[in-house]
Amino acid sequence: MSEHVAVAKLQGKFSTEVLEVKEFRGETTVTVKKEDIVAICAFLKSELGYNLLSDLCGVDYLGQTPRFQVVYNMYNISTKDRLRIKAPVEEGDATIDTVSGVWSTANWLERECWDLMGIGFNNHPDLRRILLPDDWEGHPLRKDYPVQGPDREPYQGRVS
Amino acid sequence: MANTETMTINMGPQHPSTHGVLRLVLELDGETVVKAVPHIGFLHRGIEKLSEHRTYHQVLPLTDRLDYLAPMHNNLGYVLAVEKLLGITEQIPERANVVRVIMAELTRIKSHLVWLACHALDIGAMTVFIYCFREREHIMDIYEKLSGARMTSNYFRVGGLSADLPDGLEQEIRDFVDSMPGHIATYEGLLTGNRIWQKRIQGVGVISAEDAIDLGVTGPSLRGSGVDWDLRRDNPYSGYEGYDFNVIVDDGCDTWARYHVRLKEMRESCKIILQGLDKLKPGPILADCPKICLPPKKDVVNSIEGLIHHFKIISEGFKPEVGEIYQGVENPKGEVGFYLVSDGSPRPYRMKIRPASFINLQALPKMCEGSLIADVVAVIGTLDIVLGEIDR
Numbered sequence: 053m054s055e056h057v058a059v060a061k062l063q064g065k066f067s068t069e070v071l072e073v074k075e076f077r078g079e080t081t082v083t084v085k086k087e088d089i090v091a092i093c094a095f096l097k098s099e100l101g102y103n104l105l106s107d108l109c110g111v112d113y114l115g116q117t118p119r120f121q122v123v124y125n126m127y128n129i130s131t132k133d134r135l136r137i138k139a140p141v142e143e144g145d146a147t148i149d150t151v152s153g154v155w156s157t158a159n160w161l162e163r164e165c166w167d168l169m170g171i172g173f174n175n176h177p178d179l180r181r182i183l184l185p186d187d188w189e190g191h192p193l194r195k196d197y198p199v200q201g202p203d204r205e206p207y208q209g210r211v212s
Numbered sequence: 213m214a215n216t217e218t219m220t221i222n223m224g225p226q227h228p229s230t231h232g233v234l235r236l237v238l239e240l241d242g243e244t245v246v247k248a249v250p251h252i253g254f255l256h257r258g259i260e261k262l263s264e265h266r267t268y269h270q271v272l273p274l275t276d277r278l279d280y281l282a283p284m285h286n287n288l289g290y291v292l293a294v295e296k297l298l299g300i301t302e303q304i305p306e307r308a309n310v311v312r313v314i315m316a317e318l319t320r321i322k323s324h325l326v327w328l329a330c331h332a333l334d335i336g337a338m339t340v341f342i343y344c345f346r347e348r349e350h351i352m353d354i355y356e357k358l359s360g361a362r363m364t365s366n367y368f369r370v371g372g373l374s375a376d377l378p379d380g381l382e383q384e385i386r387d388f389v390d391s392m393p394g395h396i397a398t399y400e401g402l403l404t405g406n407r408i409w410q411k412r413i414q415g416v417g418v419i420s421a422e423d424a425i426d427l428g429v430t431g432p433s434l435r436g437s438g439v440d441w442d443l444r445r446d447n448p449y450s451g452y453e454g455y456d457f458n459v460i461v462d463d464g465c466d467t468w469a470r471y472h473v474r475l476k477e478m479r480e481s482c483k484i485i486l487q488g489l490d491k492l493k494p495g496p497i498l499a500d501c502p503k504i505c506l507p508p509k510k511d512v513v514n515s516i517e518g519l520i521h522h523f524k525i526i527s528e529g530f531k532p533e534v535g536e537i538y539q540g541v542e543n544p545k546g547e548v549g550f551y552l553v554s555d556g557s558p559r560p561y562r563m564k565i566r567p568a569s570f571i572n573l574q575a576l577p578k579m580c581e582g583s584l585i586a587d588v589v590a591v592i593g594t595l596d597i598v599l600g601e602i603d604r
Binding site: 076077079081103104105106107109111112123125127129132134136155156157159160161164168181182183184185192193199 | 260426549564
């Protein structure tokens with residue numbers, strides 16, 4: 053059982069949506085259902101004071117089900133406290149609702165996540181690629197993306 | 213009343229004030245900025261992807277190349293993250309921690325000097341640029357003596373440092389730091405009372421504390437909006453809790469406020485470095501973790517066991533247990549964080565960098581829409597962006 057004060061409140065409010073709570077090296081990670089991510093983030097910001105979204109990213113667990121996790125590292129400037137929320141996203145429906153309405157920071161971070169990991173954000177105000185050109189094919193941070201780049205044979209070592 | 217048409221122009225990527233490869237698409241009504249859309253992504257070097265294919269030690273040189281004006285801070289953030297993942301944070305020797313703090317603060321001065329130089333140059337002040345680079349050169353010399361490199365130092369290591377301070381460097385750092393407040397006074401003498409400088413930055417690039425937090429702005433840009441938050445004090449690492457320093461806050465919310473915050477931060481960094489030099493005692497510079505830390509260089513070149521040990525750690529690496537951590541550090545530009553996921557293999561399964569410049573840049577439209585086009589130059593400067601960190 054986590055001793056993190058936010059976890060008990062989160063479980064109290066969203067009892068069926070919280071899937072898992074993990075502690076590692078003094079950090080708390082709460083996995084929640086992706087369907088309620090906006091309500092959970094809004095609750096964490098407005099009720100529990102996590103006013104700064106430090107970071108948002110995707111992790112590709114290729115071969116597992118669900119394949120992706122969207123990770124939200126958030127911070128409470130008043131209590132100096134960190135919390136991490138994760139939401140599983142299936143490969144067949146690699147989308148999740150945007151939280152850019154909760155924290156404006158999420159706007160660019162979600163664009164980056166879409167660009168590099170290929171996870172779509174529903175209702176995002178401006179979901180475009182941000183680091184790669186608009187006509188780029190594929191999402192390079194996916195584990196099955198060819199490391200040598202598209203249309204390139206894997207490097208076979210020096211031939212001479 | 214006459215109808216007005218807006219005009220869309222590109223500012224950058226070759227504009228001197230865009231500091232590299234930033235392009236802004238500006239919609240102008242006369243000289244007033246109606247809309248600003250930043251376009252980034254000219255460098256993208258795929259550092260996060262590269263990291264998934266290297267051992268934890270091999271990733272370290274990549275971190276130098278993020279914010280290349282503050283390489284030691286990026287090194288520090290990364291090694292702290294790996295040490296946290298390994299659970300060896302408490303085993304870092306005292307001397308290594310003190311040297312880390314000294315070098316991190318020296319790097320903060322170095323980064324702020326480039327910011328002041330370029331910001332002043334963008335706005336038209338040439339002399340400050342030359343003075344700041346003169347002082348920065350001293351820090352580059354210290355870098356060179358310490359690590360062999362002037363820019364990409366790659367000095368910190370998982371578990372400690374790559375080498376101890378060479379003879380005489382402590383005194384050289386002390387002499388430099390002693391001279392620095394006088395130099396800062398010179399910059400202030402040139403700029404603070406200068407009416408052109410005042411007119412160009414007072415009331416420019418205004419962002420409230422609420423907006424800044426909402427947009428994720430961190431570092432001096434956030435403290436210039438009156439938010440009293442600094443990771444060195446509030447979530448201390450590397451022994452920062454043992455130093456006496458002030459977190460500089462200014463509630464002006466404009467470019468003028470951020471200018472004062474950074475200048476005062478340089479003075480505070482000098483205070484921290486002098487305290488660090490006083491704390492510096494002889495001792496080990498690497499944790500006693502032979503399966504993780506590289507052996508001392510003298511063992512590598514003088515014994516076959518040391519050489520094999522070094523080779524195995526570099527080529528095979530070490531295997532942190534399965535888990536995930538986030539470590540943020542207070543870089544000169546704001547919070548830089550490393551989110552690491554370990555799957556138990558010698559390579560990071562996922563490494564996500566939380567770049568301060570990338571997120572601060574998102575506030576640029578908010579800060580310059582409604583102001584004059586000349587103010588855009590001041591706003592870019594006041595955010596102190598580095599495109600290497602933005603594009604990664």
